[in-house]
Amino acid sequence: MAREINLNHLCKIEGHANLTLKIEHDKVERCELKAMEGARFFEALVVNKNLSDIQEIVSRICGICSSAHSVAAIQALEHALQMQPTPQQRSIRELLMLGERIRSHATHLYFLSLPDYLNASSALSLASKHKDKVNDALALITLGNRIVEAFGGREMHPFLKIKEEMPRTEFSGLLGQLRDAKPILARAIDLFANLPYPQLERTVDYLALKEKKEYTTISGRATSHTGNFSEEDYGKHLQENIREYATAKFVVKDGKPYMLGALARINLNHGQLGTEAKNALTKSLGTLKTSLPFSNPHHNLLCQAIELLEATNRSIEIIEHLPARQDLPQIRIREGKGVAAVEAPRGTLFHEYHIDKTGKITYCNIITPTAQNLNIIERDIAQVVDGLLQAGTSKEEIVRQVEKLIRAFDPCFSCSTHFLQVTWL
Amino acid sequence: MKKPRLKIGVFGISGCAGCLLSVLFEDCFKQIVRLVDIKAFPMIKEEGYEGDFDYVFIEGTVCFDEDIMALNALRKRAKKVVALGSCACTGGVPSIKNFLDQEKVMKLVYPAHNHLKTEPPTPIDQHIKVDYYLPQCPPDKQEIVEFIKCIAQGREFKPYRDPVCFECRRKGNVCLLTKNEICLGPITNGGCNALCPSHGVTCYGCRGACKDANIKAYLAMLKEMGYTDAAMHDKMNTFAGLQFKEQEGDASKWLEK
Numbered sequence: 001m002a003r004e005i006n007l008n009h010l011c012k013i014e015g016h017a018n019l020t021l022k023i024e025h026d027k028v029e030r031c032e033l034k035a036m037e038g039a040r041f042f043e044a045l046v047v048n049k050n051l052s053d054i055q056e057i058v059s060r061i062c063g064i065c066s067s068a069h070s071v072a073a074i075q076a077l078e079h080a081l082q083m084q085p086t087p088q089q090r091s092i093r094e095l096l097m098l099g100e101r102i103r104s105h106a107t108h109l110y111f112l113s114l115p116d117y118l119n120a121s122s123a124l125s126l127a128s129k130h131k132d133k134v135n136d137a138l139a140l141i142t143l144g145n146r147i148v149e150a151f152g153g154r155e156m157h158p159f160l161k162i163k164e165e166m167p168r169t170e171f172s173g174l175l176g177q178l179r180d181a182k183p184i185l186a187r188a189i190d191l192f193a194n195l196p197y198p199q200l201e202r203t204v205d206y207l208a209l210k211e212k213k214e215y216t217t218i219s220g221r222a223t224s225h226t227g228n229f230s231e232e233d234y235g236k237h238l239q240e241n242i243r244e245y246a247t248a249k250f251v252v253k254d255g256k257p258y259m260l261g262a263l264a265r266i267n268l269n270h271g272q273l274g275t276e277a278k279n280a281l282t283k284s285l286g287t288l289k290t291s292l293p294f295s296n297p298h299h300n301l302l303c304q305a306i307e308l309l310e311a312t313n314r315s316i317e318i319i320e321h322l323p324a325r326q327d328l329p330q331i332r333i334r335e336g337k338g339v340a341a342v343e344a345p346r347g348t349l350f351h352e353y354h355i356d357k358t359g360k361i362t363y364c365n366i367i368t369p370t371a372q373n374l375n376i377i378e379r380d381i382a383q384v385v386d387g388l389l390q391a392g393t394s395k396e397e398i399v400r401q402v403e404k405l406i407r408a409f410d411p412c413f414s415c416s417t418h419f420l421q422v423t424w425l
Numbered sequence: 426m427k428k429p430r431l432k433i434g435v436f437g438i439s440g441c442a443g444c445l446l447s448v449l450f451e452d453c454f455k456q457i458v459r460l461v462d463i464k465a466f467p468m469i470k471e472e473g474y475e476g477d478f479d480y481v482f483i484e485g486t487v488c489f490d491e492d493i494m495a496l497n498a499l500r501k502r503a504k505k506v507v508a509l510g511s512c513a514c515t516g517g518v519p520s521i522k523n524f525l526d527q528e529k530v531m532k533l534v535y536p537a538h539n540h541l542k543t544e545p546p547t548p549i550d551q552h553i554k555v556d557y558y559l560p561q562c563p564p565d566k567q568e569i570v571e572f573i574k575c576i577a578q579g580r581e582f583k584p585y586r587d588p589v590c591f592e593c594r595r596k597g598n599v600c601l602l603t604k605n606e607i608c609l610g611p612i613t614n615g616g617c618n619a620l621c622p623s624h625g626v627t628c629y630g631c632r633g634a635c636k637d638a639n640i641k642a643y644l645a646m647l648k649e650m651g652y653t654d655a656a657m658h659d660k661m662n663t664f665a666g667l668q669f670k671e672q673e674g675d676a677s678k679w680l681e682k
Contacts, residue, residue, distance in 0.1 A: 014442050014468065038439035038488020039543060040519040044530040049659060056629055057663065060518040063443020063563060111449065111469045122470035124463055142451045153624040155450070156443050156563040161626065242535055412442075 007399060014064055015413025019381070019402065026389040028382040033374055035413045043364045051077050051359045052161065058351070058366070059157040064412060067100040067148060068344030070160045071218055072351040078162060080338030080355045081331065087323035088166050090218065092151045095318055096158050097217040097342065098311040099147025102140055104345035105262070105304040108410045109192065110137030113301055116404045117195045133191070136184045140308065143181050147315055150174050163328050171319050178316050185309045192305040193284035197298040198401060200384060204376055206264035206293070207253060209343050215272040215310055217343045223268055224258060231341040234350045238367060249371045257375035260347025261410060262303035267293040277310040297380055298408045333359040344369055346410055370411045377409050431479040431576060434465040436499060438492040439519070440485030442468065443563045444510035453566040460577040478503045480576060486512040486519040486546045493544065493552050500553040508548065508555045511562035515633045515665035519546040524662045548667065557582065561617055562631040562664060568616065585616030588635040589628050593619035601627050605650060607660045612638035612669070630661060634668040641673065654678055
């Protein structure tokens with residue numbers, strides 16, 4: 001008997017999405033994850049614009065990862081102009097990304113995912129019984145905001161203009177706030193290492209930027225368990241497919257689904273974590289009775305919690321050793337093409353621009369992390385639902401489990417435009 | 426007897442979730458939870474509430490038919506509708522598309538398929554009645570809190586109506602127009618404390634067209650500075666092109682390309 005499961009207007013995710021599952025003989029025949037966002041056509045909006053206006057526009061793709069879109073755009077434009085950023089500019093950009101990562105992970109962990117595990121419908125209802133956790137969340141969000149604000153002029157949609165300069169202020173206050181966050185970070189890791197995560201084991205390829213010496217955010221080779229490539233070769237490996245049912249584009253790597261984000265980064269780059277985060281990871285693996293690499297997508301939550309600590313420590317390290325001010329390179333407008341990849345909170349983000357000799361954009365292509373994760377999310381949902389159907393699980397419980405799984409990936413449907421409504425027939 | 430708290434809904438149509446996030450940030454969230462009763466907020470809350478609202482806050486730009494259906498449904502359930510952020514108030518960045526060749530745009534982003542249902546990207550008041558506007562991209566948390574305080578305490582909310590230049594001058598910033606940059610400060614609503622120019626970045630018009638602005642005189646000045654119509658309009662269509670276009674009154678110039 002064929003039936004269909006439709007989850008319409010999934011909540012507690014960023015953006016709007018529906019999920020449709022076609023089920024025949026207790027097996028998922030088709031799983032369609034559908035962004036319910038109108039297409040906003042960013043790649044076309046920047047064509048013919050001046051390169052100096054681009055960051056201001058593409059930053060608006062996403063309120064949650066506006067730093068990532070800003071930094072990716074600026075670095076791609078620099079590549080097109082054959083310019084190198086100064087060490088100070090690199091520090092500013094990394095701090096914008098780290099602050100944003102802290103804020104984004106904290107919002108996802110406590111406001112979107114945690115209620116699933118505490119039998120609460122929302123963080124609002126957590127406020128009475130788990131006030132301490134809501135306060136920790138707000139404190140971490142504030143911390144992230146302060147970093148982005150200090151180096152980008154405001155907490156969202158930072159100012160970044162290829163010629164960005166370090167503000168001439170003191171950062172001792174911010175350093176104090178970062179150091180004071182240690183107890184909150186320890187509680188966060190403890191909390192997310194001890195949640196009763198559903199079992200789900202599978203093998204899939206992971207992708208993240210990698211540098212030899214650091215847990216990278218703004219540079220590196222795109223690296224997976226099957227090989228690596230430099231950012232400008234993304235087009236040779238990543239293919240965007242458009243599906244009739246979705247405004248989002250579905251991306252495969254060398255023809256196959258793969259996973260991005262905190263879990264992928266920890267799997268590929270745990271060796272580059274700072275000592276404190278490394279120790280916290282080792283301890284958490286013991287608590288969860290698992291080992292690296294992580295293969296359960298639900299463990300993405302723990303990986304984000306570890307990254308909260310790493311991002312805080314890395315921010316302290318950068319601010320304590322800020323490079324000296326130096327003259328910025330002159331911008332010389334020339335014709336060219338440039339690609340840049342950065343590690344946004346949800347994974348590797350690619351921006352490509354072509355510029356003509358007057359400094360106008362002639363082509364833009366953007367591949368967002370969620371668009372790259374959609375294939376594996378669909379595949380994992382099908383696997384989970386197959387198992388639940390065989391176990392004779394109730395409809396309500398299947399929906400609950402599917403939503404939990406989708407949230408674990410921390411999808412962002414504004415970015416992908418390009419996501420979930422589930423309909424039971 | 427204590428008055429019951431106002432019933433609030435916080436929703437988004439096609440957008441970047443930045444405004445919704447602003448509501449969650451720090452003090453803003455604490456204050457709002459204290460002052461009003463959030464009955465629905467799909468980004469962070471399961472949808473269980475089916476009743477009416479005193480105030481509904483809406484983020485985003487109308488980009489496809491589902492957005493219009495969502496707006497109509499929300500309008501019916503809300504005593505007052507508040508447009509939150511530049512997209513809802515003026516169309517925001519997605520509204521740039523109104524000034525481009527539609528077919529080229531579609532081909533560029535979705536080359537092989539033409540299965541997408543789209544609507545011209547428009548602010549929400551082109552589809553439903555809007556009672557209050559809280560513009561800016563991202564919206565100012567202080568302003569959101571002030572608005573919530575006003576409605577919770579039954580005070581009148583007074584929107585800021587002077588151009589960005591007023592606050593900019595008061596802060597003693599060097600005028601970016603004198604550096605020969607296109608700054609939209611003279612024709613844009615202030616209330617942002619001249620945030621962008623204070624960081625050496627020109628105003629992009631994210632709080633919308635200032636009602637008393639003399640756009641014709643402003644454009645004549647830019648022309649004297651050596652800028653082409655195309656360059657001026659390119660800048661003006663970043664956040665509030667539809668409003669500037671309406672106020673300038675000379676629509677033909679905007680339809681080139």
